[in-house]
Every structure is written in C-alpha cells, then in structure tokens.
Amino acid sequence: MTSFFNPKFSKDFPPILNNDDNYDTIIQVGENEDIKEFRAHSVILRSRSPYFEGALSSSWAKKENNMIIFNKPNIAPNIFDIILRYIYTGKMDLIEQLSDILKLLVASDELLLEELCDCLREYLNEERYNWIHKDFVLVFYTVRKLANCEFLQNYCFETIYFDPELIITSFSFLSLDRDMYYDLLEREDLLIKEIAAWDYLIIWGVEQTSGLRSLNCDRNKWNNEDYEALKETLNEFIPLIRFTNITFDDFNDKVRPYKNIIPNQIYKEIEEFYNKGTTPKIILPPRKIENFNSKIIKSRLIRRIIEWINIEDFWISSYNLNLVYRGSIDDISNKSFKNKCKGQVKSLVLIKVNYSNKIFGGYSSIGFNSIEDDSLLRIYNDNHRFYRSSNNFIFSLENDEDTQNMKISPVINYDKAIYDQPHNGFNFGYNAFFMTENHCIINNYSYNYENNIKTDTIYSIEEIETFIITE
Structure with a gap:
C-alpha cells in the first residue's frame, strides 16, 4: 500500500524514537517466541493515543525502578513497530501482505488511532476488488468485529449475497466457521448449483473432521469410524442441501458414495423422489432463484x-x-x-x-x-x-x-x-x-x-x- 503521512504529527520526533536517552517506558509485545521490547516516551504515547493516555496514566501504569512496564501480547512485534513509528513520525511505510494490513487495522482500532484506521479502511476500500479474490474470509472475519468498518462489512455481506461461489470456491473457504457456513447454506436464495453446494460441503466437512484431513479425502482409506466422524461433523448441515435439485447422475456419482453420512429418512426420500417422483416431506424445496434460466446474463x-x-x-x-x-x-x-x-x-x-x-x-x-x-x-x-x-x-x-x-x-x-x-x-x-x-x-x-x-x-x-x- 502507499505510504501515509499525518501532517498533525511533528517532524521533530523521529530522532527521539531512535535515541535511547530519556525514555521512560518499556513496551513488551508479542507472545511465545515472537516477543520484542520497545523503548518509548510516555508523554508522546499519551499525547498521540487516547488508549495510551489511560493505560499509561499514574493510576494504571505498572512501574519498576521508575520505568513504566507495559505488556501487549496480542500485537505482533512487526505490527507494533509500524504503529510506534507512526506515532512518532506520522508516517506509515508500505505494507504488502494483506494479513499484516488487517492486523495493523485491528491494532490501530484497539489503540484508538483514528487517522491510521481511516487510512487503512480507505485503502481496503480502494483495493477491495483485489483482496476479495485473495482472502475474502480473512477480511470478513476481521472487519465484522470492528465497529468502525461498516462500509467494509456491508461490502462483505453484499459479496456473500451476490456471489457466494466466490467464497465457497476460495482457498480460505475451508476456514469458514460453522455458524457462518450454516447461515450461507440455509439461504433460500443462495446462487449456487446444488451439486456444487454438496461437493464443497463434503470438502469443508473433511477439513473440520479430526483424522480425515491426513487421509486427503481418499475414501478408499476410510473405515466406518471415519464415516461416523464425518456424519457427526455435518449432521446439522446435510438437511440444508436441496437434493431434489441434484440430477440423478450427479446423485449416483457424488451423493450415493456418502450414503452412510446422510440421515436415513432423508436418504429414503431422495430415493423415492428419483424412483417414484414422490414429493419429499423433509427435504427442503429448491432455492428460490436457482432455476433462473437465461442465455443472456449470469x-x-x-x-x-x-x-x-x-x-x-x-x-x-x-x-x-x-x-x-x-x-x-x-x-x-x-x-x-x-x-x-x-x-x-x-x-x-x-x-x-x-x-x-x-x-x-x-x-x-x-x-x-x-x-x-x-x-x-x-x-x-x-x-x-x-x-x-x-x-x-x-x-x-x-x-x-x-x-x-x-x-x-x-x-x-x-x-x-x-x-x-x-x-x-x-x-x-x-x-x-x-x-x-x-x-x-x-x-x-x-x-x-x-x-x-x-x-x-x-x-x-x-x-x-x-x-x-x-x-
């Protein structure tokens, strides 16, 4: 992303950041093996950030030998380094990785750095057609937790609504949580072929089932316990599939092999539908808009x-x-x-x-x-x-x-x-x-x-x- 400069911040502070003299604050960030200490000046931190104004105040700050000791394990060292330089200089250097941009957005939001948040939100908005194809799920998980990202939240919801296959066929799709995936499959107006919904449900279910990932979805290596494990994972999802919108050939090739994970009554209704044309009582009816049949538009x-x-x-x-x-x-x-x-x-x-x-x-x-x-x-x-x-x-x-x-x-x-x-x-x-x-x-x-x-x-x-x- 392009560099950002906040003209409100003084140009006199950069030398102070690189000078160990007169610092009064040690900030330890990161966790496990990724930990780093930063030396800073509380007067600058408190003047730039409402968060630090409270956290480093005399009533909250922890001191050792007249030195403020502050721990922030939930912010990675590389992210805090960018934030600290921004606080002292008003500048933010180029960031290439989408994941780092999102981490920076979350950290800036927590530290109440409004101008930096605005810059990052604006960048994500301008680049939305790029990141949405890179890692939609990661972006959505991030922005939906942030109160000040309403535009990006709406854009993500709109994408889910208008183009769900973009999400379901993406690499990050496997990291969808159960609630989000359930809400997606439950929609009557989900724009996706039903056999594709089934295929990706199986792929997602295997990824969520302990012991099956290592088998790489090779059913030849599965035993009864493996099918039972997958059945338990997908128990609440399978009733959301509109089986009557799956062709008989696709049913034989892609659904029948997983008979053991489908509830008996649902499977019985599927067979009666194909063999006798019986209207199902349990299986959900076709999605409202799936049968839109145009040769002109998608x-x-x-x-x-x-x-x-x-x-x-x-x-x-x-x-x-x-x-x-x-x-x-x-x-x-x-x-x-x-x-x-x-x-x-x-x-x-x-x-x-x-x-x-x-x-x-x-x-x-x-x-x-x-x-x-x-x-x-x-x-x-x-x-x-x-x-x-x-x-x-x-x-x-x-x-x-x-x-x-x-x-x-x-x-x-x-x-x-x-x-x-x-x-x-x-x-x-x-x-x-x-x-x-x-x-x-x-x-x-x-x-x-x-x-x-x-x-x-x-x-x-x-x-x-x-x-x-x-x-």
Whole structure:
C-alpha cells in the first residue's frame, strides 16, 4: 500500500524514537517466541493515543525502578513497530501482505488511532476488488468485529449475497466457521448449483473432521469410524442441501458414495423422489432463484435487477422468474413478442445485441402489451396511448457478468412509463428503449426515464428473453 503521512504529527520526533536517552517506558509485545521490547516516551504515547493516555496514566501504569512496564501480547512485534513509528513520525511505510494490513487495522482500532484506521479502511476500500479474490474470509472475519468498518462489512455481506461461489470456491473457504457456513447454506436464495453446494460441503466437512484431513479425502482409506466422524461433523448441515435439485447422475456419482453420512429418512426420500417422483416431506424445496434460466446474463446479475424491482423488501422477499419468450426459439419479431408477452404482469426483458458484449434490459411492473387496465391508460395528442407505472426502469450492462458498471434509468414521468405502439414489440416511455422487429434502440430523447443511458446506435438483436416475475 502507499505510504501515509499525518501532517498533525511533528517532524521533530523521529530522532527521539531512535535515541535511547530519556525514555521512560518499556513496551513488551508479542507472545511465545515472537516477543520484542520497545523503548518509548510516555508523554508522546499519551499525547498521540487516547488508549495510551489511560493505560499509561499514574493510576494504571505498572512501574519498576521508575520505568513504566507495559505488556501487549496480542500485537505482533512487526505490527507494533509500524504503529510506534507512526506515532512518532506520522508516517506509515508500505505494507504488502494483506494479513499484516488487517492486523495493523485491528491494532490501530484497539489503540484508538483514528487517522491510521481511516487510512487503512480507505485503502481496503480502494483495493477491495483485489483482496476479495485473495482472502475474502480473512477480511470478513476481521472487519465484522470492528465497529468502525461498516462500509467494509456491508461490502462483505453484499459479496456473500451476490456471489457466494466466490467464497465457497476460495482457498480460505475451508476456514469458514460453522455458524457462518450454516447461515450461507440455509439461504433460500443462495446462487449456487446444488451439486456444487454438496461437493464443497463434503470438502469443508473433511477439513473440520479430526483424522480425515491426513487421509486427503481418499475414501478408499476410510473405515466406518471415519464415516461416523464425518456424519457427526455435518449432521446439522446435510438437511440444508436441496437434493431434489441434484440430477440423478450427479446423485449416483457424488451423493450415493456418502450414503452412510446422510440421515436415513432423508436418504429414503431422495430415493423415492428419483424412483417414484414422490414429493419429499423433509427435504427442503429448491432455492428460490436457482432455476433462473437465461442465455443472456449470469445468475448473479439477476440479484442486482431484483434489488431494483423491490428495494424496500429486497432482503426478505423471494422471486420466481418464469421464461415466457426466447427469440432464438420463438422468433425475434414484434408479432412473436406481442403474442408471448401480454397481460398486466410484472415482466423483465433482456436483450443481447450483435457485435458487442453489451446487454440492455427493462422491467415493467405492468407488462408490455394488452395491459387492458383503463385506470392506468393515459391518452395524449394524436391518440398516443400510454400506461402509467411508478416502478419501471431500463438498464444496460457491459457484459453478462457485469455487476459493477450497471447503468439504471428509472421512470420519471410515471404517466408515460409504457408506450402502446402497435409497430413495436415493446416501448418504454415513448422510445426511451424499444424493440422494432429484430432491432432495439435506446435514445431517451423524450426524457420520460432518467437520462443515464443514451445512444444513437440501432442495435441488431442477437437474443431476447422475457421473464414473468412472481413472488
């Protein structure tokens, strides 16, 4: 990370740090074999840190031969060296290791060095796209314990919610504690294939089970006691797997070999489901959003879209998205779109254009065609027919995995949310975003939607999909 300098701190103190004369404090940090003593001046420490102001006061400080002796075993010597130099100089040198940055953040928070904490939080925020792929679990474990790291905490929670596979497939995933992993698997809206959830549960369980790690998950070396040990480890987790969303082939290849760790009643229901099609009574139903089936965008993006559909209830609502129209199957034309996408229903349209990675889309809380609700109908000059909605929006994505650069334009003229144009498949806000045969256009010259998306390009449609949304 880049060096940090606090101009509030005097430039006259660096020589004092390296001078053994007149020091009155010995600070012993670290534990076991990693211990080091630092010599310092209590007047400087107390003036820089509210923590030391109290800890080194006459009522708290321990003295031997008129020397303050202070122990801080929970801070490593290399971390305290950085902190001490910062206290004397206002400077913090480059730190490369993420683990050291986090240790420094924890220590700075404990010692009430607010400016240093701010610097470290800002750095972690700026570099979040890098560290999240390096060691997400370590960062999350660290910041969730710190009261002043709310932004980073929210970012971690958001990552877990929108991209859980990033965590589950990471190296640090094996260090997830039981409570955190349980909460993750329990979610009905976890965006992960169920067989992947099973695979990683087994890997995690083996790592948590004493005696199995050394066998390197080689089941050929397992005995009955090993299976019983794994069963005990995963006893509360296995009921969280939605077995009915695992294919029969995957069940035979990856689940059946672990029959001995699955509760008898659950395993019986699995077999009856595959053999007789019996609806399970104990096994949890499929996750709410796992069956989202789009050829245009990845599943993680649908969360962003749903977040905009229902901002207030987003964290407690679940949605089903049912595909009703796909251009490559039903034909890309106004007629096909109107035949498949009609009625007053919450609808989402997605478009992948040719010769570009760009994706465009729109959500209408009232549908696109044949709305047939006169209370929503608005008629303007020359018999232009519009339908009212306060919840509609259009959006653009840079590609099918783009979660960071999504541009959204909510409707601002509610009375002109949907334009009833017979020569278009759909039309948001009088040509803000519309389909005409196998082309789509976004120009928003009418300004019925926020002007966040605007292009004069006429795009050729490569694929188009419409989903009906139900709660």
